[in-house]
Amino acid sequence: MTAGFDAIIVGGGPAGATAARSLARGGARALVLDRAAFPRNKPCGGGLTWRTLKRFPDVEAALPRISTHAIRRIYMEAPGGASVSIETEEPAVVLVRRIEFDHLLLTMAREAGAEVAEGADVTRVSEHAAGVRLEARDGRVFEAPVVVAADGVYSTVARRLGFNPGWPRDHVAIDMMEETPLSRLRAVEDGTLWVSFAPGSGHGYGYIFPKRDYVNVGVGYVVSSFKTSIREAPYALHAAFVAGLTARGLLKGEADRSCFTPYQVPVGGPLRTTARRRVYLAGDAGGFVNGFSAEGIYFAMVTGDLAARAILDGPSPRLYERLWRREIGAEMRDARFLSRYAFADLSRVSRLVRGVRACPPLARLLADYASGTDTYEGVRRRFALKFPRIAAKLAIRYFTHRS
Numbered sequence: 001m002t003a004g005f006d007a008i009i010v011g012g013g014p015a016g017a018t019a020a021r022s023l024a025r026g027g028a029r030a031l032v033l034d035r036a037a038f039p040r041n042k043p044c045g046g047g048l049t050w051r052t053l054k055r056f057p058d059v060e061a062a063l064p065r066i067s068t069h070a071i072r073r074i075y076m077e078a079p080g081g082a083s084v085s086i087e088t089e090e091p092a093v094v095l096v097r098r099i100e101f102d103h104l105l106l107t108m109a110r111e112a113g114a115e116v117a118e119g120a121d122v123t124r125v126s127e128h129a130a131g132v133r134l135e136a137r138d139g140r141v142f143e144a145p146v147v148v149a150a151d152g153v154y155s156t157v158a159r160r161l162g163f164n165p166g167w168p169r170d171h172v173a174i175d176m177m178e179e180t181p182l183s184r185l186r187a188v189e190d191g192t193l194w195v196s197f198a199p200g201s202g203h204g205y206g207y208i209f210p211k212r213d214y215v216n217v218g219v220g221y222v223v224s225s226f227k228t229s230i231r232e233a234p235y236a237l238h239a240a241f242v243a244g245l246t247a248r249g250l251l252k253g254e255a256d257r258s259c260f261t262p263y264q265v266p267v268g269g270p271l272r273t274t275a276r277r278r279v280y281l282a283g284d285a286g287g288f289v290n291g292f293s294a295e296g297i298y299f300a301m302v303t304g305d306l307a308a309r310a311i312l313d314g315p316s317p318r319l320y321e322r323l324w325r326r327e328i329g330a331e332m333r334d335a336r337f338l339s340r341y342a343f344a345d346l347s348r349v350s351r352l353v354r355g356v357r358a359c360p361p362l363a364r365l366l367a368d369y370a371s372g373t374d375t376y377e378g379v380r381r382r383f384a385l386k387f388p389r390i391a392a393k394l395a396i397r398y399f400t401h402r403s
């Protein structure tokens with residue numbers, strides 16, 4: 001049995017590595033358990049919004065250690081073909097490969113003093129009076145007074161301890177993506193982040209993320225919509241999407257099955273309970289993803305950091321929930337509402353895209369939000385002042401349709 005740690009973090013992705021780094025810096029003895037051996041891949045577009053780097057300046061300072069590609073142009077396309085391009089002065093997004101980025105974050109956690117046990121696949125979890133007991137598949141047993149569950153969308157800890165009985169089908173999306181070397185597939189416009197809402201039928205999205213040496217191309221659907229409106233198998237759907245983009249002259253090359261991995265992302269907002277005295281859920285394990293954009297890395301890192309803070313100052317689950325609600329609660333709520341509102345009627349997505357194109361102040365707000373020039377709260381306030389009638393209408397819809 002391994003004891004003697006103040007906190008154990010299950011999962012060494014952005015949430016877990018950030019929690020471990022913050023705990024170690026705060027003087028706690030922290031141990032990360034991950035079933036993988038790093039560097040390991042995680043299917044992901046690897047789009048870091050600029051605000052992520054503003055929130056974590058030490059990570060920004062460390063980025064030259066890996067390959068990155070800064071993006072200043074975002075192209076959005078709606079069903080029916082309406083489209084808009086938004087240019088930003090600061091890079092709006094920095095594209096990274098998760099195999100490199102996650103390894104960097106975990107290395108930074110180690111450098112701060114955290115320990116890491118790789119190949120530790122946690123299969124059994126139990127809470128008792130003095131702490132939490134974790135059993136790995138290979139028979140190792142770990143115990144600590146406090147655990148951070150940062151083990152991703154399929155979190156074993158959240159399931160075993162009753163936080164999450166399983167995502168409802170409309171709270172999780174399946175994203176079918178490949179990350180392929182530029183020698184086999186490339187974006188024709190390699191400085192543009194290309195996003196399409198509803199590329200086919202159903203509540204879907206598609207994207208091209210051009211990285212420095214790779215390109216990520218993917219298509220995703222809310223699982224409830226995927227089950228009812230899509231007939232093709234995941235790879236066939238993805239390959240047809242890539243072929244369509246190639247025919248339009250947006251990509252050069254072909255889909256590559258060996259680089260393809262479908263994976264899920266929670267899009268229904270945070271779980272009802274995200275912490276108890278001895279257990280703190282961070283990142284995908286707690287449902288911390290923007291349900292409209294599917295951005296999750298920022299929220300994983302923020303909740304990992306806040307979980308560490310609540311543990312160091314307590315441990316206090318109430319403090320954790322207060323901290324994350326204050327920093328990201330409004331965005332979590334609004335994103336969930338916006339995605340349900342927009343995708344309930346696809347013509348609303350077209351109106352939104354046309355609205356952004358016709359209205360430079362709205363495009364400015366989006367650009368400031370994406371690039372981190374203004375916070376989400378700041379942009380929200382400016383939106384309400386600039387467009388009071390639309391804001392009031394959305395507020396009424398929100399209060400009548402929230403569940």
Ligand SMILES: Cc1cc2nc3c(=O)[nH]c(=O)nc-3n(C[C@H](O)[C@H](O)[C@H](O)COP(=O)(O)OP(=O)(O)OC[C@H]3O[C@@H](n4cnc5c(N)ncnc54)[C@H](O)[C@@H]3O)c2cc1C
Pocket residue numbers: 010011012013014015016033034035036042043044045046047048049120121122123150151152153154155156175176177218263264265282283284285289294295296297298300
């Ligand atoms: C295809 C796709 C594209 C995406 N694109 C973007 C994007 O461009 N930008 C963005 O911001 N977000 C994106 N997201 C969302 C983003 O990938 C996630 O929100 C983010 O990875 C969450 O980080 P995390 O640390 O919570 O979990 P993860 O990154 O999933 O890390 C969880 C870790 O836990 C480990 N683990 C799991 N189970 C166990 C266990 N039982 N025992 C031990 N270890 C375990 C895993 O090995 C893994 O290392 C995308 C998601 C998908 C699926």
